Amino acid sequence: MIxxxxxxxxxxxxxxxxxxLFAGTEAEDETQLCSDLDDVAxxxxxxxxxxxxVTERDFAYLANRHIDAVRIPVPFFIFGDYPxxxxxxxxxxxAFDWAEKYKIKILIDLHTVPDGQxxxxxxxxxxxxxxxxxxxHVELVLTVLEQLTNRYRARTALWGxxxxxxxxxxxxxxxxxxxxxxxxRDPEYARGSEPVPTGFLKDFYxxxxxxxxxxxxxxxxxxxxxxxxxxxxxxxxxxxxxxIIVDTHLYLMEYTFGTGDENLGGYLDHIRNKFSRTxxxxxxxxxLIIGEWCLDPMSPQAAALTREQxxxxxxxxxxxxxxxxxxxxxxxFWNYKLLINGSNLDGWDLGKSIELGYLPENIGQK
Amino acid sequence: MIxxxxxxxxxxxxxxxxxxLFAGTEAEDETQLCSDLDDVAxxxxxxxxxxxxVTERDFAYLANRHIDAVRIPVPFFIFGDYPxxxxxxxxxxxAFDWAEKYKIKILIDLHTVPDGQxxxxxxxxxxxxxxxxxxxHVELVLTVLEQLTNRYRARTALWGxxxxxxxxxxxxxxxxxxxxxxxxRDPEYARGSEPVPTGFLKDFYxxxxxxxxxxxxxxxxxxxxxxxxxxxxxxxxxxxxxxIIVDTHLYLMEYTFGTGDENLGGYLDHIRNKFSRTxxxxxxxxxLIIGEWCLDPMSPQAAALTREQxxxxxxxxxxxxxxxxxxxxxxxFWNYKLLINGSNLDGWDLGKSIELGYLPENIGQK
Numbered sequence: 143m144i145x146x147x148x149x150x151x152x153x154x155x156x157x158x159x160x161x162x163l164f165a166g167t168e169a170e171d172e173t174q175l176c177s178d179l180d181d182v183a184x185x186x187x188x189x190x191x192x193x194x195x196v197t198e199r200d201f202a203y204l205a206n207r208h209i210d211a212v213r214i215p216v217p218f219f220i221f222g223d224y225p226x227x228x229x230x231x232x233x234x235x236x237a238f239d240w241a242e243k244y245k246i247k248i249l250i251d252l253h254t255v256p257d258g259q260x261x262x263x264x265x266x267x268x269x270x271x272x273x274x275x276x277x278x279h280v281e282l283v284l285t286v287l288e289q290l291t292n293r294y295r296a297r298t299a300l301w302g303x304x305x306x307x308x309x310x311x312x313x314x315x316x317x318x319x320x321x322x323x324x325x326x327r328d329p330e331y332a333r334g335s336e337p338v339p340t341g342f343l344k345d346f347y348x349x350x351x352x353x354x355x356x357x358x359x360x361x362x363x364x365x366x367x368x369x370x371x372x373x374x375x376x377x378x379x380x381x382x383x384x385x386i387i388v389d390t391h392l393y394l395m396e397y398t399f400g401t402g403d404e405n406l407g408g409y410l411d412h413i414r415n416k417f418s419r420t421x422x423x424x425x426x427x428x429x430l431i432i433g434e435w436c437l438d439p440m441s442p443q444a445a446a447l448t449r450e451q452x453x454x455x456x457x458x459x460x461x462x463x464x465x466x467x468x469x470x471x472x473x474x475f476w477n478y479k480l481l482i483n484g485s486n487l488d489g490w491d492l493g494k495s496i497e498l499g500y501l502p503e504n505i506g507q508k
Numbered sequence: 509m510i511x512x513x514x515x516x517x518x519x520x521x522x523x524x525x526x527x528x529l530f531a532g533t534e535a536e537d538e539t540q541l542c543s544d545l546d547d548v549a550x551x552x553x554x555x556x557x558x559x560x561x562v563t564e565r566d567f568a569y570l571a572n573r574h575i576d577a578v579r580i581p582v583p584f585f586i587f588g589d590y591p592x593x594x595x596x597x598x599x600x601x602x603a604f605d606w607a608e609k610y611k612i613k614i615l616i617d618l619h620t621v622p623d624g625q626x627x628x629x630x631x632x633x634x635x636x637x638x639x640x641x642x643x644x645h646v647e648l649v650l651t652v653l654e655q656l657t658n659r660y661r662a663r664t665a666l667w668g669x670x671x672x673x674x675x676x677x678x679x680x681x682x683x684x685x686x687x688x689x690x691x692x693r694d695p696e697y698a699r700g701s702e703p704v705p706t707g708f709l710k711d712f713y714x715x716x717x718x719x720x721x722x723x724x725x726x727x728x729x730x731x732x733x734x735x736x737x738x739x740x741x742x743x744x745x746x747x748x749x750x751x752i753i754v755d756t757h758l759y760l761m762e763y764t765f766g767t768g769d770e771n772l773g774g775y776l777d778h779i780r781n782k783f784s785r786t787x788x789x790x791x792x793x794x795x796l797i798i799g800e801w802c803l804d805p806m807s808p809q810a811a812a813l814t815r816e817q818x819x820x821x822x823x824x825x826x827x828x829x830x831x832x833x834x835x836x837x838x839x840x841f842w843n844y845k846l847l848i849n850g851s852n853l854d855g856w857d858l859g860k861s862i863e864l865g866y867l868p869e870n871i872g873q874k
Contacts, residue, residue, distance in 0.1 A: 162559040186552035193528040194560055194847050202863040236849065481560050483602065497568040 144247070144301070144472025145506040146211035147204065147492050148434060149237070151477060152196045153230045154215040154253045156264045159490075160481035163191055172217070172254075173267040174327055176226040185228060192233050198240045200478065205244040207496065208506025211301055212237070212246060213433060213474040215253035217266060218286050224256070231293070238297045247301035249364060249474070250290055251433070255283050259338055260310035261320040269326030271310060271335040274342050284353045291357035302362035304389060304433070305350040309338035311369040317399075343368050344377060351383060364389050366433070371424055378428045387471055388424065389433035392417050394459065395440035404443040406455060410462050418466040429471040435463055436476050437500055438489030445486055456489050456500035464505075475501075510613070510667070510838025511872040512577035513570065513858045514800060515603070517843060518562045519596045520581040520619045522630045525856075526847035529557055538583070538620075539633040540693055542592040551594060558599050564606045566844065571610035573862065574872025577667055578603070578612060579799060579840040581619035583632060584652050590622070597659070604663045613667035615730060615840070616656055617799070621649050625704055626676035627686040635692030637676060637701040640708050650719045657723035668728035670755060670799070671716040675704035677735040683765075709734050710743060717749060730755050732799070737790055744794045753837055754790065755799035758783050760825065761806040770809040772821060776828050784832040795837040801829055802842050803866055804855030811852055822855050822866035830871075841867075 151159040155172040169175035176184055204212070214237060222229020234250070241248050254266035256279045261271040273279045287305055294300045310320070315337040318324075326332035347365050354363050366389045367374065378388055397412045398404060424430045437456045438444075444455055467473045480491045488494050495501045517525040521538040535541035542550055570578070580603060588595020600616070607614050620632035622645045627637040639645045653671055660666045676686070681703040684690075692698035713731050720729050732755045733740065744754055763778045764770060790796045803822045804810070810821055833839045846857045854860050861867045 160560070163556065165555070180548070182546070182548050183552050186549050187556055189531070190529065190553055190556035191560070194526070194557065197847055198849055198851075199845065199857060199860040199863070202860050206863040239849075479565065481563055483564055483605075485564075491565060494565040494568050497565070497572040 143467075143470065144211045144431070144474075145209060146213055146247075146249070146472060146474040147209055147478045148213045148215065148251075148474050148476045149196050149478050150215050150253075150264075151480070152192065152214070153220070153233055154217050154264065154266065155191075158263070158487075159477065160191075160195075162481060163187060170324075170327070171263045171266055171268045172227070176228070184226070188228055192230060195479070195481070196233075196237070198243070201240040201244040201246060203493065204478070205246060208504050210247060210506060211249060211472070211474070212241065212478070213249040213251050213304070215251045215264075215307065216290075217254040218252065218256060218283060219254075221286065221289055234294075238294065238299050241299035242297070246299065248294075248297075248299045249302045249304060249433075250294065250300070251304040251307050251364075252283070252287065252290070253307040255279065255306065258335070259306060260308050261315070261324050261326075261335060262308070262310075263324060265308070267326075268324040269321055269329075269335065270332045271315075271320065271337065272332075274309075274338050274346070275334060275336075280346060280349075284349060287350055288353050288357060291354045291361060295358040295361055300361060302364045302387065303354055304364035304366065305347065305354070306366060308366055308391065309343055309368045311340075312337045314369045338368065340368070340370060340373055347377075348382070351386070360385060362387055364431070364433070366391075371420065374427075387429045387431055389431050390420065390424070391434040391476075392420065392432050392463075393435060394438070398439045398441050404439070404441040406458060409439055409459055413459070413462040413466050417463065421466060421468075421470050425469050425471075431471050432467055432473040434474060434476040435467075436490045437463075437495060438487065452485075452488075453499050456495065459489075460495070460501045464502075475505075509833075509836065510577045510797065510840075511575060512579055512613075512615070512838060512840040513575055513844045514579045514581065514617075514840050514842045515562050515844050516581050516619075516630075517846070518558065518580070519586070519599055520583050520630065520632065521557075524629070524853075525843065526557070526561075528847060529553060536690075536693070537629045537632055537634045538593075542594070550592070554594055554596075558596060561845070561847070562599075562603070564609070567606040567610040567612055569859065570844070571612060574870055576613060576872060577615060577838070577840070578607065578844070579615040579617050579670070581617045581630075581673065582656075583620045584618065584622060584649060585620075587652065587655055600660075604660065604665050607665035608663070612665065614660075614663075614665045615668045615670060615799075616660065616666070617670040617673050617730075618649070618653065618656070619673040621645065621672065624701070625672060626674050627681070627690050627692075627701060628674070628676075629690060631674070633692075634690040635687055635695075635701065636698045637681075637686065637703065638698075640675075640704050640712070641700060641702075646712060646715075650715060653716055654719050654723060657720045657727060661724040661727055666727060668730045668753065669720055670730035670732065671713065671720070672732060674732055674757065675709055675734045677706075678703040680735040704734060706734070706736060706739055713743075714748070717752070726751065728753055730797070730799070732757075737786065740793075753795045753797055755797050756786065756790070757800040757842075758786065758798050758829075759801060760804070764805045764807050770805070770807040772824060775805055775825055779825070779828040779832050783829065787832060787834075787836050791835050791837075797837050798833055798839040800840060800842040801833075802856045803829075803861060804853065815851075818851075818854075819865050822861065825855075826861070826867045830868075841871075
């Protein structure tokens with residue numbers, strides 16, 4: 143079982159995780175940031191961030207906590223071809239060097255695509271979700287997956303390639319109310335945005351599988367469930383898919399927002415029933431990873447706890463979730479690190495959560 | 509006994525500790541960097557670095573390792589008055605917030621002065637050392653010390669103020685051969701550079717003491733020994749000085765460079781004899797801290813060791829030094845963090861040294 147952590151907000155920026163990087167702009171996502179900053183400022187800001195946010199000493203820290211793997215979100219412009227964005231493949235190269243030195247594996251996770259696959263800020267462009275409607279954009283993403291496979295297939299640290307992070311479902315689109323929760327900067331440009339249909343996703347996943355397999359017989363290929371884990375009956379079990387894994391993201395905030403309940407007992411029941419059952423049932427069908435999870439239920443009550451109360455509260459949520467992942471092929475905490483002042487988001491930061499006793503010191507041995 | 513670490517290279521840059529910050533320039537020190545970069549680039553580069561290099565999560569890490577205090581090097585332009593430099597007092601403010609939250613103390617260390625007090629790169633301007641010859645510059649530094657005292661005297665995290673880091677002695681000036689080891693960019697400007705005389709230093713230390721004491725009856729005032737620890741007989745013991753501490757920096761590289769010996773036994777003897785004796789003898793005269801020390805003897809032999817050999821070698825040097833500091837008022841490892849790819853400088857990085865087993869996990873309890 144792989145016990146891992148995401149290196150999010152490194153090569154794909156998320157404003158809530160490092161608001162200082164967005165200072166002096168009105169930007170809410172990386173697309174806006176790269177458009178609003180002048181070229182010198184943009185290059186300086188991104189370079190210092192990328193040079194420093196994750197370095198070798200972080201891999202030493204993770205190895206010492208018996209973390210087996212890191213999931214690294216990368217943007218579609220990793221190879222540097224799309225203004226206003228700045229490519230970043232040399233940083234993923236560095237991560238492979240460090241990973242190999244510390245015997246940590248890497249799951250490359252394609253986290254953004256042109257014109258978006260979910261409308262989230264972390265998709266790179268708020269409120270825009272129409273990548274799947276543009277065949278040229280789809281083709282481009284297949285090319286990026288091919289390039290990623292080619293560049294890293296011989297690296298011993300390569301554990302897998304995830305073809306697309308969080309293509310959004312109709313259900314989640316409605317629940318989150320994407321157009322209002324993540325308003326696009328240019329509503330005209332966002333016109334035509336919509337959830338990614340399951341039919342399209344099956345075709346794309348098939349094409350992505352073939353593209354990657356043509357370059358590598360053995361790399362593990364990971365597919366996000368698209369927030370519709372029960373809609374894949376028979377799909378991933380088809381003999382055409384070998385050495386694949388399905389990724390599902392399980393966040394406690396679903397429960398908070400869905401029920402309004404903020405009691406520890408409610409969360410623990412949800413973890414033991416809903417999370418555990420998902421892991422057990424789905425693992426019967428295909429190898430499953432929980433590619434993202436965290437300690438923070440986004441509960442106003444939890445935010446008001448004293449320090450020691452919060453430690454016990456989060457520790458309970460952490461222990462219960464770690465137990466619930468038993469039987470899965472692996473998990474990746476979201477995230478390794480935030481650059482935030484204050485405590486409200488501590489439950490998203492693996493390093494800080496370990497130091498504060500929210501997670502076990504040797505979390506990878508758990 | 510205070511067990512601490514330096515937060516160097518945060519508010520006073522040192523190229524060897526984060527070479528990426530100097531990329532695209534020929535600069536060897538912060539003065540050159542701030543002169544060579546255009547205004548936008550300079551502001552972006554420094555802001556992202558200062559925003560991210562030390563954050564609250566680092567204080568959580570240190571508190572969890574029972575570190576009592578941090579020594580924070582600050583530049584003379586902390587309050588932002590001297591082009592081409594950019595002030596940084598808001599970052600020291602943040603450090604006080606974090607320190608108080610995690611019950612860590614702060615020693616503010618004035619690390620640079622206009623026109624330099626040592627000619628080192630870390631003095632901010634390579635090869636220039638003539639601050640003490642300009643009464644207006646000396647007056648300015650007294651004003652900065654007064655401002656620092658005023659701004660932070662009411663903070664519960666304030667442990668002390670060190671009036672001047674490493675004013676260089678004639679002996680060290682000659683041994684290091686400052687003009688050739690740290691060549692000035694503008695030899696004409698550097699003309700007149702020379703070591704800081706003991707007579708001047710006594711006058712300055714007296715004036716600095718009075719300036720700070722006029723603002724605070726109880727803050728601990730720290731004086732670096734100026735690399736001449738045996739030249740202060742009777743000076744700091746004068747009744748005019750109350751609640752003062754003397755800071756000495758003990759680096760193993762002195763032994764390597766002085767003797768050419770690179771054997772573990774030689775280093776251990778040096779630690780037990782020279783370092784220990786200095787601590788014991790000087791502590792009879794005044795409270796003493798070892799304000800800087802590290803694991804790296806700058807030995808080519810050590811650099812060639814295998815990983816496990818190096819771990820054992822550094823661990824021996826670390827344990828021996830920690831034992832040698834017994835009887836001192838405290839110590840501060842140099843440094844908390846480096847931004848370096850590769851391993852040769854691991855022995856300068858407390859975090860990495862702990863993770864690699866070069867230092868005990870709970871170093872502050874040692």
